[in-house]
Amino acid sequence: MTAANADDGAASTPRSGLDLKWTLVRRIVVMALLCVTGGAGFALHDVAVEAGRQNQEVAVAVERHLSVQLIRIGRGLDLIERFPDWDAVLKFALRPGQCVQLIGAEGEVRNSSCAGIDERAPTAPPWFERVYRALFFDRSLAERTVLYRGEPKGLIRATIDPATVAERAWSDLSRMLGLWAMMIGALCALVYFVVDHALRPTAGILAGINRVAEGDLSTRLPAFRLRELQRISQVFNDLTQKLQATTSDRAEFARKLVDAQERERRLIARELHDDVAQRLTALNCLARSIGKSVGAAAPEASRESDELVAMASGAMRSLRDTLTYLRPPEIDDLGLVSSLQELVAGHDRQAPGATRFTFRSEGAFEDVPAEACAHIYRIIQEGLNNASRHAGADNVAVTLSEGAAGPSGDRGSGRIHLLIADDGVGSGREPGRGPLAGVGLIGMRERVYALSGEFSAGPGPDRGFELRVSFPVRLEAREAA
Structure with a gap:
């Protein structure tokens, strides 16, 4: 049974809410994006650290080579004019875009060697290069001082082209993002289908709730294998059964009450019609008889009898309206x-x-x-x-x-x-x-x-x-x- 008003928004408002499957997928995507962002930042930082480590290795190797040459010159095994032996330095394998320099005591560049840029590497977008240089490329410079018997003989400086490091970072990031995108897509699809299969019984629960909201208290939910859903089904069925019994008892009580009210009205109408109406009719007839009896002999009494007839007629009309209202x-x-x-x-x-x-x-x-x-x-x-x-x-x-x-x-x-x-x-x-x-x-x-x-x-x-x-x-x- 339903007794509702059309203005009640609960019955007319369209049902809306979150779809649990898509909510979980969105949250997984958000968490995956956060993880990807953190992993990408770590990977970009690792590229910058690797570039600094490479510069440090080159600077250490050149410094050791020149220190050995100075020792050989001090022992007479080599000529001072051959210092620095830069031809031997050129044999060190430099990475693309990497440079090594020997700076003299006055700050002049005495010797320099650079490796070319790998043109086959993917070019990083300008915006990525600017962001990468601002955020990560600040510790790649490596410097080593060449000492002989405690005196500085020069400064070894190893650098690498920022564009080259940015291209390397962009290449690693592109491969990583492609792999992660496929993994996230596969994970979202797997989660969606798994959750959809697990929550398929909830469609029946939602349908049952909607039927109860529309007034169908005879709705019952089936049994479920999942323990939590089975508990929901038991509580739902108990509540609807009790609510149906209570509503039925209340409706039956209201029906009996209204029927008793109608019977009471009918009884009152019958009593008024059989008793009060007859008395008013008799009173009307008596007043008319008195008026005819006194006639012209007592004009005052005749007028009073006419007023009494009018009052009785008005009371009859009022009683007739009351009887019509009580029982048409x-x-x-x-x-x-x-x-x-x-x-x-x-x-x-x-x-x-x-x-x-x-x-x-x-x-x-x-x-x-x-x-x-x-x-x-x-x-x-x-x-x-x-x-x-x-x-x-x-x-x-x-x-x-x-x-x-x-x-x-x-x-x-x-x-x-x-x-x-x-x-x-x-x-x-x-x-x-x-x-x-x-x-x-x-x-x-x-x-x-x-x-x-x-x-x-x-x-x-x-x-x-x-x-x-x-x-x-x-x-x-x-x-x-």
Whole structure:
């Protein structure tokens, strides 16, 4: 059973949320990017450190060679004119873009040797070269002092072209990023399919929750192999079972309460009709008799008897209206459809030209129980009163229709659909601000709840206001047949 208002955002708001599979994939991608960034930074730093180490090795080797030559000159095994023996230095294998220099005591470059650039290496983008030089290329310079007997004889300086180091770093980074991109893609696909397979039962859980949110408390979840999901299924089934029992008990209590109220109204109407109405009729007749008896002999008493007749007639009309409100006689005498036609026509007569009230019925309603007829009449009566007082509409249309009970309906069962629509000012409330809380609407909602039906009230699709009611009903004649 559902008794909800159309303005209630919980029923009309589209369901949205995070997809767990894609959420996990996105988080894995983010973490992978962080790892790639850290690994790339470490790799670029390692290239710069390797370039500095290579320069240091070359500087140490040249310094040792020249120191050995100085020792040989000091022992007379070599000539001073041959210092430095740079031809021997040229035999050292230099990396592409690497240079080694001998700087004299005055800072002049005495000897220099450089290796060419490898043109086959991929060229790094200019922006990468600038960033790399700013962040990493600051410790590649290597210097060694050539000493002989404690005196400096020159300075060995080994350098490497920054563009060459940047190209080397770009080449390593390109290979690394390509490999990591394939690994991340494969990992994301694997995680997606694994998580999708693991979470496939949650689609059934979500569907069950949506059905419960729509009012189907008979929904039950199946058993799951995963322990956590099985626990969710058990708790969900227990809650829906208890909620269904509580709702059913509450609806049955409300139905009995409203039916008792209708029976009490019927009893009061019968008592008023059989007792008070007869007494007022007798009082009216007695007053008329007194007026005729005194005649012209007592004009004052005749006028008082006329006033008494008028008061009794007014009380009769007021009592007749009260009896109509307590128990419309048309329901018992004319049937549901005829009584509703008379009710709508009465409102149309009370508002000549201001508002047009119309009624339309679709289906046969002769078999609807008397209690359900009373509920339908009261709901329409209250809806028309609200439309007359608050809508300010040009047209108010009442539609009563009969539908099938649905796949789960019993034989001898049907469903009543009721629509009261107007083209007036509407509810005057913004959508999504909760149920309307007028006294009349509360009474209608209680009746629908007692009938285990569905209730909604709110703005129409174009303008105005709509009240929709739908509830199951057992059809007496069909059930008996």
